[in-house]
Amino acid sequence: MNNDFESKQEINNIFLLDLGSSLTKIGFSSNIYPSIICDSSYGIPRIHDAGNNLEKTQKIYCEDLNNSTISIKRINLFTYSQPNNLESIFEFVEHLFNKMSLPTKNEGLIIAYSNEWSNFFLYQLQAFLFQRFNFSSILPIKTDFLSLISHKVKTGVVLDIGHSYSRVIQFDKGKPLTTAGFKTNVAGKLIQDYLIKLYNNSHPYLQSPIFEPLISSIIREKCLLTFDIDKLLSDQYLDEIISEEIEISQFKEILMLGIEKYLAPEVLFHPKLANSKNLSVDSLIIQSLKECHLSLRSKVYSNIILAGGGCAFKNFKERLLSIFSKIPMLANSNILIHFDPSLTVWKGMLVAANSNYYGKNAQTQNQFFAKL
Known part of the structure; x- marks a missing residue:
C-alpha cells in the first residue's frame, strides 16, 4: 500500500458522513461503527395531530420516522442517488449533526459521495457544512474508491x-x-419490489409505503440465497421448506415466509424472475x-x-x-x-481518516472559499 494509508494524520477528530440513497451513516473516525444509521428520508404528517403538536409541514427524521404513531408520508432524499431537494437534505444533515457532539476547533469531515452526484450539489453541500458547522477541513471521497481502500488494496x-x-x-x-x-x-429496490409482488394475492396492502420498514427488515434479516435454484423450485424441496411467521401488527395478521425468502434475493442472479431484462x-x-x-x-x-x-x-x-x-x-x-x-464504505472512510491520506487531500475553509 501507498504510504498515504499508513501514516497517522494530525487532525484531532474527523467526522464521517455517508449520505447513501437508502441509508445515511454518521459518526467519528475514532469509532469502528457509525453513531447513527438511519433512512435517507424524512416524513411529513398526512394530517394535523393536535395531540402531538405536529404541523403538516413539519419534518420527521431518523428514529422518530420509524417510531411515529401517526400517519406520515415518506419522502426520499435521493432518487437513483440524485438529490431531490437541496434544502431538505441540508435540514436532514443539520438534524444529524445536532444529535452528535458538534464540531469543535481543528475537526475535519469526510463525505462519502456517489459518482451520480453533480459537482454543483457536492459544492453546495460542502459550502453549507463549512458555514454552518465551521469544520477546519473537508474531504469528499467517492464511495467506489472508499470500498476499494477498505481492504487496503488499490487495484x-x-x-x-x-x-x-x-x-x-x-x-x-x-x-x-x-x-x-x-x-x-438489478439491486435492492428490485428485491423489495419482487418480494411485495410475491404477496400480491395474500397481502396486497404491502405495496403501501408504510410497510417499507417491514419489507426491508424481512429482506435484511430473513432472506438468503440457495446454491441451486432449480432444486429449490422442485416439489420435493418445496415440501422441506419451513415457513416462518411474521406478524403484521397494523392488520393483526400473520405473513408466512417460506420460499419467498429464497426467491426475493435470487433476482440478483436471475432478474427474469421479476420480469427484468x-x-x-x-x-x-x-x-x-x-x-x-x-x-x-x-x-x-x-x-x-x-x-x-x-x-x-x-x-x-x-x-x-x-x-x-x-x-x-x-x-x-x-x-x-x-x-x-453494508459498512464497506464506512470502513474505507476509517482507513482514509486514520492515515496521512486525509491531511494530504482535504481542503481547508480558506482553500475552499478562495476558489469562489
Missing part, C-alpha cells in the same frame, strides 16, 4: 449492490479505468471483464471487492465463487467482503 474491481442500482468499477493503482463504470438496475450482478462483472483492456485483466480482476447491503445475503460470495470458477480469467480472483458489507 481491483468493486461490485457495489446498492438500493437503486448495482455498479461495477475497475481500479488500477487507485485510479478508475472508466468514469461511468458499469450499471444495472437488466443484467444480473454476475453478468455485470463478466461484461466489465470483456471490456477491460486485455493487458490489464489479470491484474485488475485479481481482487473483486463486494460492497453494499445487497452483498450481505448468506451464500452470496459462495454463489459468485461457484459461477466464476467456470471462467478462467475469474477463477483465481480474490473475492473480498467485510463481515457486514
Whole structure:
C-alpha cells in the first residue's frame, strides 16, 4: 500500500458522513461503527395531530420516522442517488449533526459521495457544512474508491449492490479505468419490489409505503440465497421448506415466509424472475471483464471487492465463487467482503481518516472559499 494509508494524520477528530440513497451513516473516525444509521428520508404528517403538536409541514427524521404513531408520508432524499431537494437534505444533515457532539476547533469531515452526484450539489453541500458547522477541513471521497481502500488494496474491481442500482468499477493503482463504470438496475429496490409482488394475492396492502420498514427488515434479516435454484423450485424441496411467521401488527395478521425468502434475493442472479431484462450482478462483472483492456485483466480482476447491503445475503460470495470458477480469467480472483458489507464504505472512510491520506487531500475553509 501507498504510504498515504499508513501514516497517522494530525487532525484531532474527523467526522464521517455517508449520505447513501437508502441509508445515511454518521459518526467519528475514532469509532469502528457509525453513531447513527438511519433512512435517507424524512416524513411529513398526512394530517394535523393536535395531540402531538405536529404541523403538516413539519419534518420527521431518523428514529422518530420509524417510531411515529401517526400517519406520515415518506419522502426520499435521493432518487437513483440524485438529490431531490437541496434544502431538505441540508435540514436532514443539520438534524444529524445536532444529535452528535458538534464540531469543535481543528475537526475535519469526510463525505462519502456517489459518482451520480453533480459537482454543483457536492459544492453546495460542502459550502453549507463549512458555514454552518465551521469544520477546519473537508474531504469528499467517492464511495467506489472508499470500498476499494477498505481492504487496503488499490487495484481491483468493486461490485457495489446498492438500493437503486448495482455498479461495477475497475481500479488500477487507485485510479478508475472508466468514469461511468458499469450499471444495472438489478439491486435492492428490485428485491423489495419482487418480494411485495410475491404477496400480491395474500397481502396486497404491502405495496403501501408504510410497510417499507417491514419489507426491508424481512429482506435484511430473513432472506438468503440457495446454491441451486432449480432444486429449490422442485416439489420435493418445496415440501422441506419451513415457513416462518411474521406478524403484521397494523392488520393483526400473520405473513408466512417460506420460499419467498429464497426467491426475493435470487433476482440478483436471475432478474427474469421479476420480469427484468437488466443484467444480473454476475453478468455485470463478466461484461466489465470483456471490456477491460486485455493487458490489464489479470491484474485488475485479481481482487473483486463486494460492497453494499445487497452483498450481505448468506451464500452470496459462495454463489459468485461457484459461477466464476467456470471462467478462467475469474477463477483465481480474490473475492473480498467485510463481515457486514453494508459498512464497506464506512470502513474505507476509517482507513482514509486514520492515515496521512486525509491531511494530504482535504481542503481547508480558506482553500475552499478562495476558489469562489
